[in-house]
Amino acid sequence: AQSVTQLGSHVSVSEGALVLLRCNYSSSVPPYLFWYVQYPNQGLQLLLKYTTGATLVKGINGFEAEFKKSETSFHLTKPSAHMSDAAEYFCAVSDGFGNEKLTFGTGTRLTIIP
Amino acid sequence: DGGITQSPKYLFRKEGQNVTLSCEQNLNHDAMYWYRQDPGQGLRLIYYSQIVNDFQKGDIAEGYSVSREKKESFPLTVTSAQKNPTAFYLCASLTRDRDTEAFFGQGTRLTVV
Numbered sequence: 564a565q566s567v568t569q570l571g572s573h574v575s576v577s578e579g580a581l582v583l584l585r586c587n588y589s590s591s592v593p594p595y596l597f598w599y600v601q602y603p604n605q606g607l608q609l610l611l612k613y614t615t616g617a618t619l620v621k622g623i624n625g626f627e628a629e630f631k632k633s634e635t636s637f638h639l640t641k642p643s644a645h646m647s648d649a650a651e652y653f654c655a656v657s658d659g660f661g662n663e664k665l666t667f668g669t670g671t672r673l674t675i676i677p
Numbered sequence: 678d679g680g681i682t683q684s685p686k687y688l689f690r691k692e693g694q695n696v697t698l699s700c701e702q703n704l705n706h707d708a709m710y711w712y713r714q715d716p717g718q719g720l721r722l723i724y725y726s727q728i729v730n731d732f733q734k735g736d737i738a739e740g741y742s743v744s745r746e747k748k749e750s751f752p753l754t755v756t757s758a759q760k761n762p763t764a765f766y767l768c769a770s771l772t773r774d775r776d777t778e779a780f781f782g783q784g785t786r787l788t789v790v
Contacts, residue, residue, distance in 0.1 A: 597778075597779070604765075605784065606681075606683075606767055606781035606782050606784050607720075607767065607769075608781070609779070612778060653720065664710075664722065665769075665779055666722075668719055669719035670717075670719050
């Protein structure tokens, strides 16, 4: 069975500082990995995804994530935080093509300090 | 524009009532999903359907029912057997190919009154 662990339910960073949101996964097969963002009372929007190929993936709004198989990690980073980045972020995993059921982490709420 | 539409945005249910949440997509996606979101618990899978006229239970299916009579539609019924239905419900769809990506509706907030 697949699972996702997001370390830190709340993260606060100063505007302009590095954003690092942690995600570790478990999967019995090569995983597909995703980061989603959610603003209050909204659905989820895809930030980026890893399926195959290059392990460093770039997404929208300046975010990127690196798939590290040896560490079973897929941490989300952004070099310089902006006030508009304040939201909840979810990491998700699926077993890939043919078994696309997504399993989500419990989420990390990101607060930006002016 | 293609997308997923959930309705209503807010829904109030009295104790003992069944209510149905609507989810419609015009993305021509094969698979559709219902998730429940509670504070601090992330998204938990209720039911999913990978093809018309077929669906499977997720992790928290008790007290819920679904149907998939059309590719575009995947309604969720919250029955009176669901003891704690107050939550935010999210519907998603995705295409079953190698460029898979889930698209989400804007959610329905259900409150028991």
